Amino acid sequence: MRKTRWTAVMGFILILAASGPALAHTPVCSCYEIGDDKVVCEGGFSDGSSAAGVEVRVVGEDGKVLEKGKMDDFSEFEFEKPDVPYKVIFDAGKGHEVKIPGEKID
Numbered sequence: 001m002r003k004t005r006w007t008a009v010m011g012f013i014l015i016l017a018a019s020g021p022a023l024a025h026t027p028v029c030s031c032y033e034i035g036d037d038k039v040v041c042e043g044g045f046s047d048g049s050s051a052a053g054v055e056v057r058v059v060g061e062d063g064k065v066l067e068k069g070k071m072d073d074f075s076e077f078e079f080e081k082p083d084v085p086y087k088v089i090f091d092a093g094k095g096h097e098v099k100i101p102g103e104k105i106d
Helices: 002-023
Strands: 027-033 038-045 055-060 065-070 076-080 086-091 097-101
Touching: 027 086, 027 097, 038 086, 065 076
Parallel strands: none
Antiparallel strands: 027 038, 038 076, 055 065, 055 086, 086 097
């Protein structure tokens, strides 16, 4: 009886451990130009979660923050296209950053 209970407990623990990665979500972000001087970025997570409130930074090649804000209720962030080389950083926390070079934004 004890062996059966021990086996059941160990089986349950293994199932919980294996399901951990399935619960993880990966950040997703893409940006594109709208008009001549504006860029909009759309974000979210691979599990379909909203990115509302996630911090977004537009950073120059010197590391200086050119613009900073958060994804709106529609998981979008809009900004004026900088005249200098830049990148967009979608920052959903440690290990959950997406960096998009400005030259890759059409």
